[in-house]
Amino acid sequence: MSDFSIRPERAAEAVARHIETLILEGSLAAGEALLPERDLALRLNVSRPTLRDGLKLLQDRGLLVGEKGRGLRVAGLGRTAITDPLLALLAERPEVEDDYLDFRDVVESHAAGLAAARATPLDRDHVAAALERIEAAHAAAVPADEADADAALHQAIYEASHNLVLLQIMRALSGNLRSNVAANRARMFTRPRVRDHLLAQHRAIAEAILKGDPDAARAAAHAHLAYVRQAARDIAEAEAHGETARRRQSGGGLGQRR
Template sequence: MTELTIRPQRAAEAVARHIETLILEGSLTPDEALLPERDLALRLNVSRPTLRDGLKLLQDRGLLVGERGRGLRVAALGRVAITDPLVALLADHPEVEDDYLDFREVVESHAAGLAAARATPLDRDRITAALDAIEAAHAAAIPENEAEADAALHQAIYEASHNLVLLQIMRALSGSLRSNVAANRGRMFTLPQVRDHLRSQHRAIAAAILDGDSQGAGAAAHAHLAYVRQAARDIAQAQAHGETARRRHSSGGLGQRR
């Protein structure tokens, strides 16, 4: 009798642990909806009561959230956990963007090196697909599509690094500081010469990863982020100079210059 009462608990915990692993490795992403209960039970080969117990464990741990009539979905992990007042303060100050790109330069160089050493055939396919999307967006000359394809390539590289801490931290930070980064990407992709440089740099990073060249991948990622950082500085400086010139022309809106 005792054994019968323990087994469902163990099965429910096994269900919870399996879904936790999928969340941790990025197979299930923040805000992604789960399959309906019936389909989940079939996929996991457990009874629906056992499934409910396992899902309840994950809800209690804050990993799943549910709304009446909408089923369960992965919680907004990272976006909430890392979005505290300090990160909100960082996101509200454009000057922090340079520090964020400095951080990315270090982390992504390492991630690219790991990806070159660890990428599976599926990872390589995703990197190739992301690079193809960059080429298509570049040919169409649509800045928003280029920026989205850029982000997808970097995400594919994080995943191919198979470093779960790096993946989750970069995913969370990119969400928390997305406004400044997206604005920066949008400005850069409006400049033809910058667009061409970025495409070439992305090609170099992807080629080194696909060739299994860890040192080359790290160096290519380092060169790319250093370029992005300098381009962001140049754009910000040009924008500041333009605003200063406009203020001078209008006396800052407070004078009576004729």
């Protein structure tokens, strides 16, 4: 039973505001189903009619959606904005990758510093668990598992930063983050010892957060993203040179080479 309690005259609004707070702080994630009405009323210590009024306010605001026979769930918040055609266009342009990694460097370095300063014991447990996942996936040498574990660590860092704007933006971008991590890893696996470097970098970030050292966490995150960014540049340059060489061999596909 929750210790949440409210005055009757503003009961429905208070119910709505309480659930809004849970959504904003990430305790209730986009797409997550709410408890059945009876259980919700007990948890919030309100009558079922009051609960229905509060939930209706949230539905009207677009924060909750109903599915027939399946109850209410948190709306897919941020996903409409993140699938804007402009962002889709940016995602399709390989020349934008460097700008995206530059953006990640700025944001993730700051988030790592915040996480080191603000992480609760539970946050540190999540960061430690994410690092263990990375180490296990690295040992198993399964690229897809490594990419998933990589993205999970970055997400744990955003949560530990306790910056709600950073958290919500990156939760909405989580699909892009995971695909970007996977794409970068797939290309970077062609470089010698790259997996070992990435493991060491992630370990340095996590350990700085676990030690509560903001400066070390920021520096480790910056070093990681700088490495990924430079590796992506080097690979793109090598691919471009290879393509040029192939065109020269064939006359660009237009000449009659013999």
